[in-house]
Amino acid sequence: MEKTVKEALKEIVGEENFTDSLIDLIAYAKDASEHQHRPEAAVWPIRTDQVSAIMKLATREEFPVIPRGAGTSLAGLAVPEKGGLILDLGRMDRIIDINIEDRLAVVQPGVIYAELDRALSPHGFFFPPDPASGSVCTLGGNVATNAGGIKGAKYGTTKDYVLALEVVLPDGRILHTGSKCMKSVSGYDLTKLFVGSEGTIGVITEITFKINPKPPVTSTAMATFETLEDGGQAISEIMYSGIIPSALELVDRQSLKAINENTDLQLPEVEIMLVAETDGYTKEETEFQMKTIMEIFRKNNATMVKHADESKGGAAALWTARKSAYGVMARINNNLIVEDLAVPMSKVPEMLRAISDLAKKYDLQIPTVGHAGDGNLHPVVSFDGTDPDQVRRVEEASEELFKKVIELGGTLTGEHGIGLAKIPFMHLEHDETSMDIMRSLKRLFDPKNILNPGKMGLEA
Ligand SMILES: Cc1cc2nc3c(=O)[nH]c(=O)nc-3n(C[C@H](O)[C@H](O)[C@H](O)COP(=O)(O)OP(=O)(O)OC[C@H]3O[C@@H](n4cnc5c(N)ncnc54)[C@H](O)[C@@H]3O)c2cc1C
Structure with a gap:
């Protein structure tokens, strides 16, 4: 420069x-x-x-x-x-307005996710996407990646909450998209085009979010299963039972082992552990939903079903177990790739089995956690990046993994995005016509290719 x-x-x-x-x-x-x-x-x-x-x-x-x-x-x-x-x-980190009457929050992009949630809490409202990185990531980053989290199955992801944007285009023009209305079909939906665009077509400088009233009561339970098939069947049955849990998270055996080796949580090292949360406005409503879920756990041969005692911090301990997963996995080896994929919910057991088979075939450790309620899994590949043989095995395993994802009708990424990591696999999911349209859009907004160039496979 x-x-x-x-x-x-x-x-x-x-x-x-x-x-x-x-x-x-x-x-x-x-x-x-x-x-x-x-x-x-x-x-x-x-x-x-x-x-x-x-x-x-x-x-x-x-x-x-x-x-x-x-x-x-x-x-x-x-x-x-x-x-x-x-x-x-x-440094553009101001919450500009919280408007409870209109159910809106207007923010600058540098506001941290958890800060908005904290500011909404006294009003009895919340911003649902809830990424696990919420205590540090920014709302601008959340919009640019369409971030999701553990509440996805019930509350959706960031895209479901973005009503309007202020965006600076690559040539410096300032674009305003959307409106402050809950409903609008006025023209092309330019707002959604920027959600998940990974900073490749515009810089988001102001965001208007829809916010939700926060259900005051939650209930949490966990269950363990000795086979992937039983755990997977329980996930499917819950999701078509008529109950939509506010969270349904899974942790596999390798992850449980890693958590136990690095914490004093002493979790049972079973094939799969599920943690479910229900929420609502009364205890009766919330417990009714949880009772249904626990019955499904038992019917599918759960070896242990434990209802967390909120008054003794039981729920917090269960969420600590789930949320500590990335941290403890980072200790397994020098390098860590947190993969991100999603498959139709009924395919979760088959996907878990395929991940476990790949770990054996390539002699790698691939503990997996995931948002079972929306089929979004995170196999975490830990390896030693200074060993060329391990690097080769990781690359080959990744390619096979994503071929399997697409074969099962899945998608390359549920929430982390394409960036540089998934470029080699874009052709598996997107045919030439859709790649051509995406490249044309990039050229339309950014003819000189100056904004976050080299990402999303738009240059190939
Ligand atoms: C421990 C851990 C847990 C995580 N858990 C989750 C999870 O549960 N769910 C999830 O979805 N993600 C998760 N992530 C990934 C990450 O936190 C999210 O993708 C998050 O949305 C990124 O926000 P950020 O502010 O860090 O953005 P950055 O990483 O700085 O940027 C991400 C992308 O957004 C673009 N961008 C950032 N700000 C703007 C802007 N104002 N205008 C235009 N483009 C912009 C950047 O160019 C880049 O392409 C996790 C990450 C970690 C490390």
Whole structure:
């Protein structure tokens, strides 16, 4: 990047909001994935007009710009594959408005997910997507990745809550999409086009979310199963029983083993453990739903069914077990790839079996956790990246994994996105016509290919 360009950037954001120091650039070379590429500079804009001026400069001088939230992407979405400028939105972090009458929250992109949830709580409202990274990831990142979480089966994902956006386009123009109405079919749905677009077609500078009243009562239970088939059948039966759990999470044997080795939770090391949560407005309603779920657990040969005692923190302990999974798996080996896939719910047992077979075939450890209620699984591949043979086995296993996903009618990613990690598999899911349309859209918005270039397989 030319010195004159760096000076122009300082003019736009101020000297204190610009960096090209090596230590900062090394930090910005990574997100939470295994990918690494160093940028040439980074800026922290605080206003939309600054973002617009930066994009105008980038279009004129033709340097890459990578929008960035908290950098928690697990698929290489936020790393600057072609160098250029990191546009860190973290200082645009104001909750602009919480409007309970209209069920809306208007925020800047750098607001942390958990901060919005905290601000909504006194009003008895919540923002449901609930990614496991919610204490650190930003709402701009959540929109750009269409983040989801443990409440997906009942409450959907981020896309179900985005009503309107302010977006700065690659040429610097400012676009307003959507409206503050709960319903609108006015023109093409440009809002949804930006949800999950991974920072490739515009920089999100303001978001209007729909928010939900928070059901005050929850109930939690866990069950263990000695076979994948029993656990899988229980998942299916719950999901067509008429009850929609607010969460239905699974943890497999290898994950339980890893959790036990690194915590004092002493979980039973069974083939599959399920944790279910129901929510509602009265205890009766919530317990009625949970009773149905526990009956289904028992009918499908659960070896243990335990209803958590909320008053003794039992539910919190169960969620700690589930949520500690990534942390403890990171200790298994030097490198970790948190995979992300989704299959139709009825195919969950077959997918789990295939993952277990791949682990044996390639002699790898692949503990798996997942959102069983919406078929979204996270096989976690741990390996030693300094060993070329292990790296080769991981690559071969990944290819076979995603072929199986597509064969089962699944999708390459339920919530983490394509980024750099899934580019080699895009052709498995998307035919040439859909790739052609996606590339045309990218060219329409970003003819000079300056915004987060090299992602999503749009250049092939
Ligand atoms: C421990 C852990 C647990 C996780 N659990 C979940 C989970 O349960 N569910 C889930 O969905 N994800 C999960 N993730 C992945 C990640 O947290 C999400 O993808 C999250 O939405 C990324 O937010 P971020 O602020 O970190 O964005 P970043 O990682 O900084 O960026 C992600 C993408 O969004 C783009 N982007 C960011 N801000 C903007 C903006 N303002 N305008 C345009 N583009 C932008 C970037 O260019 C990039 O392409 C997890 C990650 C970790 C490390």
